[in-house]
Amino acid sequence: MIPRTPSRAELDHALRVCRPTGCADGDVLARVSWSVLAEPGDAVAGALIEHSGPARSFAMVRRAMHHGAGELVEHLGAGTVLGAGTVLGDGADSVGHTLGAALDRWRPRLPDATSLAAVVAGAAVGARLLVPGEPGWPTALDDLGPHAPIVLWSRSEHAHPVSECSGALAVVGCRANTVAGAEAAAEITSAAADAGLEVVSGGAYGIDAVAHRVAVAAGTPTTAVLAGGVDQLYPAGNTAMLRDVCAGGRLLSESPPGTRPSRWRFLARNRLIAALGGATVVVEAAARSGAINTAHHALQLGRPLFAVPGSFASAASVGCHRLIAAGHAQIVVSPRDPVVAVVQGDPADIGPSAGPGADGGAVALGTRRDPHVTRVLDALDRRPLPAEEIARRSGLSVDDVVDALALAQLEQLATPTADGWCRP
Numbered sequence: 469m470i471p472r473t474p475s476r477a478e479l480d481h482a483l484r485v486c487r488p489t490g491c492a493d494g495d496v497l498a499r500v501s502w503s504v505l506a507e508p509g510d511a512v513a514g515a516l517i518e519h520s521g522p523a524r525s526f527a528m529v530r531r532a533m534h535h536g537a538g539e540l541v542e543h544l545g546a547g548t549v550l551g552a553g554t555v556l557g558d559g560a561d562s563v564g565h566t567l568g569a570a571l572d573r574w575r576p577r578l579p580d581a582t583s584l585a586a587v588v589a590g591a592a593v594g595a596r597l598l599v600p601g602e603p604g605w606p607t608a609l610d611d612l613g614p615h616a617p618i619v620l621w622s623r624s625e626h627a628h629p630v631s632e633c634s635g636a637l638a639v640v641g642c643r644a645n646t647v648a649g650a651e652a653a654a655e656i657t658s659a660a661a662d663a664g665l666e667v668v669s670g671g672a673y674g675i676d677a678v679a680h681r682v683a684v685a686a687g688t689p690t691t692a693v694l695a696g697g698v699d700q701l702y703p704a705g706n707t708a709m710l711r712d713v714c715a716g717g718r719l720l721s722e723s724p725p726g727t728r729p730s731r732w733r734f735l736a737r738n739r740l741i742a743a744l745g746g747a748t749v750v751v752e753a754a755a756r757s758g759a760i761n762t763a764h765h766a767l768q769l770g771r772p773l774f775a776v777p778g779s780f781a782s783a784a785s786v787g788c789h790r791l792i793a794a795g796h797a798q799i800v801v802s803p804r805d806p807v808v809a810v811v812q813g814d815p816a817d818i819g820p821s822a823g824p825g826a827d828g829g830a831v832a833l834g835t836r837r838d839p840h841v842t843r844v845l846d847a848l849d850r851r852p853l854p855a856e857e858i859a860r861r862s863g864l865s866v867d868d869v870v871d872a873l874a875l876a877q878l879e880q881l882a883t884p885t886a887d888g889w890c891r892p
Contacts, residue, residue: 482591514614572865586724617722638745641675696729753787852888
């Protein structure tokens with residue numbers, strides 16, 4: 469369902485709430501539209517914004533939706549954007565193909581992106597709209613390059629919730645934690661609080677929740693990076709905790725208000741957790757835990773990485789043990805080990821690594837299912853939906869949705885009907 473376009477009066481009021489001390493010019497509004505149009509971490513969107521600015525690039529993309537990518541490719545020219553090794557490809561032909569695919573996946577969301585309803589939804593919960601280069605923007609996120617957020621939505625009862633912190637520690641782990649894991653997370657978080665550090669995590673069950681609760685109890689600011697909009701307090705069982713985080717810290721998301729959490733957005737938000745932390749500590753993680761994804765992002769960014777060892781018989785520690793055994797993570801001997809890495813870290817040493825995958829993009833967890841199938845399954849309902857609506861929800865092109873639905877049908881995970889596709 470396409471959101472209703474707010475009136476000028478509604479939009480002006482919403483902007484006064486979301487931008488109390490900042491301007492709301494065309495570039496700011498274009499960034500909002502871009503954040504609706506493109507999924508988190510979309511490097512093509514990031515490259516276009518970097519090259520032409522938010523407003524101009526969005527206007528060119530709208531035109532290209534109707535007239536094709538040729539004019540857009542011509543505008544980009546033969547400069548650095550079309551050079552070898554860029555995210556858009558090598559040369560005009562490759563760039564044209566990349567842009568054509570991007571236009572196909574963005575097209576279903578164009579009506580949503582131009583409505584600016586996200587600003588009104590953000591204002592309804594008192595969220596602030598942050599853009600790069602202004603006070604309040606976490607500059608550590610700039611290390612993500614073209615995968616950096618286009619905008620951020622911050623929900624807090626304080627105007628500057630983390631301004632007095634001397635650094636940040638990312639504390640992550642599995643949802644089904646053990647008692648020992650909870651104790652380790654609590655001790656590490658307490659050490660971070662004693663050192664005046666912000667505690668960053670993902671707001672999920674398990675280790676995330678322990679870290680946030682201990683930080684709140686200690687009176688230290690904590691940031692929960694959400695996989696949906698800041699108006700979506702998810703999971704529901706953590707609603708009270710997330711409200712406590714909001715009271716003493718902040719909820720942060722790159723997804724527009726109204727966006728529901730989904731599997732692929734959890735993986736996408738992990739890069740923000742890793743980038744925000746001066747160091748990352750994995751307390752507990754199974755072999756295929758999402759916390760391992762966060763760890764890989766920390767490695768790509770050149771951030772110090774730590775892992776807490778557990779029992780060799782504990783499935784909740786397999787991921788940590790593998791990180792340590794591979795030499796990727798330093799072993800946590802004392803709760804202060806990760807804290808010292810943040811407090812004594814040389815800022816010059818914190819930046820994107822030059823190794824493989826150093827572009828800040830998502831790191832695959834080795835899942836067997838096609839990622840497009842995962843996104844399509846997240847978008848399905850019990851009631852039938854046409855492919856166009858599934859494309860709008862998933863951020864894929866209609867052609868990609870049709871292909872993914874065919875694969876899902878083979879796995880008996882999607883059912884075709886006269887009115888569209890639904891869950892079995």
